[in-house]
Amino acid sequence: MQGLFTSCTEETEDAPAISMVRYTNPDNAEQDLSEVGLGEVIAIMGKGLGSTFKVTLNGMELFLNPVYVTDASVIITVPDDVPTVATDATVSNKLIMTTDMGVVERDLIVLPPAPSIEGISNEFAKGGDSFTLSGKYFYFIEKVIFPGGVEVTEGFDVNDDATSLTITVPGGITEAGTVEVVTASGTSSAAPRHRFNDTEGMVCNFDDLNIFSWGVGPDAFKTENGIDGVYVHTYQDSPITPSSWWNNNWVIALNGYGAQGLQGSSSDYALKFEVNVGVPLNSGRIQMQFISDSGPHFLWKPWEVNKDMTRYWEFTGDREPYQTDGWETVVIPLDLFRSNGGSGTPISSVSEIDGQAIRFALQNADAPEGEEIPVLDIKYDNIRIVKIK
Known part of the structure; x- marks a missing residue:
């Protein structure tokens, strides 16, 4: 001094x-x-x-x-x-x-404190796409850096409480890696929970990695307005009533795949995929299950709000129709998966499910959880198991 x-x-x-x-x-x-x-x-x-x-x-x-x-x-x-x-x-x-x-x-x-990135909208967004980061402290933004050092220095759209930052993805991104937000307060990275353009851990992309077994028919495999080549489209334009289960047109069943040698706690890994919901979804469970009918599973109900995700089998009574703005990335930590319909134990080690069959199946539960679904319109792609911690 x-x-x-x-x-x-x-x-x-x-x-x-x-x-x-x-x-x-x-x-x-x-x-x-x-x-x-x-x-x-x-x-x-x-x-x-x-x-x-x-x-x-x-x-x-x-x-x-x-x-x-x-x-x-x-x-x-x-x-x-x-x-x-x-x-x-x-x-x-x-x-x-x-x-x-x-x-x-x-x-x-x-x-304010340095920014904190808690989520990104689409890990496989392309040049020209709208791209949203969620988190905290998106104030005084200087730039957003994509893999390969590709930068965005203008066009920042931040909501009033600085928990959401939307930009346009620049062209010329050819590498995989993280996304960073640089502000006057400091720099934050989306890694390791979120990585951009990264195919590591890919189980099925419906292109060169396609372990599809049974369920939806050939007409469900589409490329128009896809995120990355071929995707699967589960679609029905007639009502799906409560207590409806296991229609083949609502099921994506994947065979076992070559184990990736995953090791460690299930809490360090997540099941990820991209989804595009074209019509508001007001009901229905997407059951994601490993190994067999009694194997570890999770019920994805994106329309259910105010939800304790660790008790996914319960119904809160609160719903808000769910629709995406194009393709979005979904992240479900593997330690949320439980056996025997939710009553069993969670996955302990990720090695328990490494290489095992995976099934995505729509069910519309009994009332009051189940309501009539007027139209089903869900696209899936890039199913993968990745390390997030």
């Missing part, structure tokens, strides 16, 4: 004035800060600061150590709980100092 302290030899203190705000490191002495991060130590430079007895930042009074108060500088730490735009949309972004001789203020933005 050399160079921050000077003696006051004048008998009368000046009115307070702030000339700059900088870091305490002498190497950054010439950088006048317009924004600071939580937890950072800063030096407020100026004159007439020796009698400072109060400093506020965004309305919060900060701890003031008299040892670090001189006529020419005051050193403070920005606490982690100072209000930011992330906690108060109307935050003032004002630094205010009160001395015996008056009050002085200046603009100073307190940056």
